[in-house]
Amino acid sequence: MSNMNDFALVCENIGMQFGGLAAVSNFALSISERALYGLIGPNGAGKTTVFNVISGVLSPTAGSVKLFGKDITGLNPDEIARRGIARTFQNIRLFRNLTVLENVLVGHHLRREATFGEALLAFPRYRKEESDMLRTSEELLEDVGLGDVAHYRASALPYGQQRRLEIARALATRPRVLLLDEPAAGMNPAETEQLMQLILDVRDRFNLTILLIEHEMKVVMNICERMTVLDHGQIIAEGTPSAIQSNERVIKAYLGGGVIARH
């Protein structure tokens, strides 16, 4: 086994207890750099809880999260974002009243150097930073195919584009690890196809390590190199897509045990 520091993201024995309910227990995960990793499981298995622990929304009751060997357990979400983890949300959480471009610009805000006073007085350093931000944001929007709608209100975009914008906003923080929470939810087959292409593209272009939760099996099986299956907060399987597809416990978790298939 290679050194723990070689992995981009490592979760060790994470437990998340809500009162008497163990949403996740003994969760472990090691993702190597530039991997595309899937996290799947039936509804209520604890997938989003794992995301919330990694991104700092929740502090785990046990275990630790390491990013490139550095412990980030229990840090605030904004600090974790600064350390290099960005995420999207299961139910889209855009800044609805801001334009598409402004949404992406907010993602750049964490790298600002100019202080509030400099921004207020329009000092040269601030003006330069602002124009750099604007340029890279516009480029990013072009890259993900939202260049035409940059000045629309985010809430005015169709669903598929809102999902794209969430990914673009996350990329604007220049993450090293990207967490995607059900990116294909609610998309039609054509949109799903484009999304898969987008995910593969951004991984290559931005040198990203991607962890994604997905229900759409086509997405997971096609683009993920490895995956972990959760059920009732426990890991029930881990491996390559083909190994998972034929795993008895996984099939049982998804279809239910003791059911005799009728033809």
Next chain:
Amino acid sequence: MTGNRSNDLMRKGGIAVALLLVFYLCLFWVETGWDAYKVRILNLSAIYIGITLGLNLCNGFAGQFSLGIAGFMAVGAYTTALLTMAPQTKSAVFFIDPLIWPLNSIQWGFLPALLMAGLVSGLVGFAVGAPAIRFRDDYLGITTLGFAEIIRVVFTNTRSITNGALGLKGIPPQTNLYWSWTFALICILVMVRLTNSSYGRALKAVRDDEVAAEAMGVNLFYHKCLAFVVSAMMAGVGGGLLGNLITTIDPNMFRFPLTFTVLMMAVLGGLGSITGSVIAATLVTVAMEVLRALEEPRVILGMFLPGIPGMRMVVFSIALMAVILFYPKGFMGDRELSLDSFRNLAARFRRRFLYKQV
């Protein structure tokens, strides 16, 4: 390219300076030529523009529903008054409990006193805001309202600093149109710069979705405090100008209805719109005075009607209901009036009426 841009900047700067000059000439004309009553109304308009913008920053742009504005105004008004009053006036006013040292022996100029008012109310704003911003929405509103009442009650009881319920009299009437409108202009400028900056976008992001903003690396504590403190500073300086305009202040001036008046201005104009706040603050201030006529006793068609105090507020309530019915987001929503929007309007007008037959 660069040459063009700097030329453009020079041109814009030139226009701005010219406009400012014209504006201050107008102020000079009004200050010297108009009667005191109208000048008073214009002073009040300017002061309320600044304070409304402050409230709008916190409640509209950053989405932190704060009801503490009257408290911050009180802090600013008392700070400025105590710093600008002459020592002999102070000893005459504080006849029950003498004013403590060093306040009893100093007299500052108006500008340093106003800056101090901004600083002190900013500090109070931080002290109130830092713990309170853990709450959201109504809970934050109730907490800040409580803090504002605490400030008022403290001012009523610290007699050797504030003269208690008797209030302060004989504050030098130093506020004039130049002071008040310069304050209003600075507030407008700060708001325009702030809301269009990276920090302003972060505030709006916090308003739209706190969870997402934090996940994008926006430090919630810092940004909410920023909105709270800047808002409190604007209210503090505005309160200082107000105190030195009407020359007498007491704790009861700074009860909840004052916050409500400012909130009404911000809501009428549109939470999240700078121009909306400016328009609504001016309209409401003027209307407050014009509608005084309703409260005077008068004879209509041979019938004597006694004046009913508070009739103005009935009109405002009806106006507020009408606005909420027909413009749920205020006159302006979160849009702004700018030269571009006039240009767009003109273009729409032309398309609609001039090219229709073509």
